[in-house]
Amino acid sequence: MTNFRTFILGLAASFGLPWLCLIVLPAMQYEQLAPVAYDKEKDGVEGYFPPAPINGQGQLVYISEGCNQCHSQMIRPIQLGLDGWYKGWGQDQEARPATPARPSVLRDYLGERYALLGIQRVGPDLANFGWRAPDANALHVHLYSPRAVNDWSTMPSYKNLYKLQKVQGPVSSRALKLPKKFAPPAGYEVVPTPEADRLVEYLLSLKKDYPVPGQGAAVAASPAKK
Structure with missing residues (x-):
C-alpha cells in the first residue's frame, strides 16, 4: 500500500509540476x-x-x-x-x-x-x-x-x-x-x-517588433521602410 501511494504521488508530481510551471503560473502572470x-x-x-x-x-x-x-x-x-x-x-x-x-x-x-x-x-x-x-x-x-x-x-x-x-x-x-x-x-x-x-x-495587424521599455530602442516604432 505504501509503495502504491508513493507511486501515485510521484506520478501526480511528475505531471502536476510541469503543468503548474508551464501553464498555470504563466497564465496567472499574463493576467496581471x-x-x-x-x-x-x-x-x-x-x-x-x-x-x-x-x-x-x-x-x-x-x-x-x-x-x-x-x-x-x-x-x-x-x-x-x-x-x-x-x-x-x-x-x-x-x-x-x-x-x-x-x-x-x-x-x-x-x-x-x-x-x-x-x-x-x-x-x-x-x-x-x-x-x-x-x-x-x-x-x-x-x-x-x-x-x-x-x-x-x-x-x-x-x-x-x-x-x-x-x-x-x-x-x-x-x-x-x-x-x-x-x-x-x-x-x-x-x-x-x-x-x-x-x-x-x-x-x-501583426507587428510584434516594437522595442521593449528599458531594453533599448533596437527597432524604432516608425513607419515601415519599403
Whole structure:
C-alpha cells in the first residue's frame, strides 16, 4: 500500500509540476500584465508598449482555418542557438544585420485572446508580418491561390473564404485580379467574403517588433521602410 501511494504521488508530481510551471503560473502572470509606458529619454519612443493591437475577429478566422498549424508567431532567444529576432523581419526592411534585435516577450501578446505561438514553421514566422506584407489586394490573391504568386508554394488555397459570382454589370471593385491560369470562367468574378477581409486585416495587424521599455530602442516604432 505504501509503495502504491508513493507511486501515485510521484506520478501526480511528475505531471502536476510541469503543468503548474508551464501553464498555470504563466497564465496567472499574463493576467496581471498591463501596458508599460515608454520613457522618451531612455527608450527614444513615446506611448505604451505594446502599441499595436491585433484584429481579434480576424484572429478567430486564422485559428479556424488552421493557419497556426504551419505558421509560428514567436521568435526564440538567440542564446538557444536558434534564430533570434532580426531587423529585416519587421519595421526595418533593410538587409538583415548580423546582430538580432530581440526575442519575443510575454507582453507582445497582451490584449490577445489567444497567444498563437504556433506548432511548427512549415511557412515563415508571422510575428511581424504586417510590416513586410503586400497590400490587402495582393494578400487576398495569395490566400485565394498561393501558386498564382509563387508556383513553388506548398501553402493550401483558402478558396472557401472567397465567393465566385456571376458578373452583374461592371466588374466589382473587390474582384481579385488573378493571372489568366487561375482566373474564374468568363463572366464570373472572385470576391472576398467578410471572413477573408477579417483574416487579411488580422495579418496586416501583426507587428510584434516594437522595442521593449528599458531594453533599448533596437527597432524604432516608425513607419515601415519599403
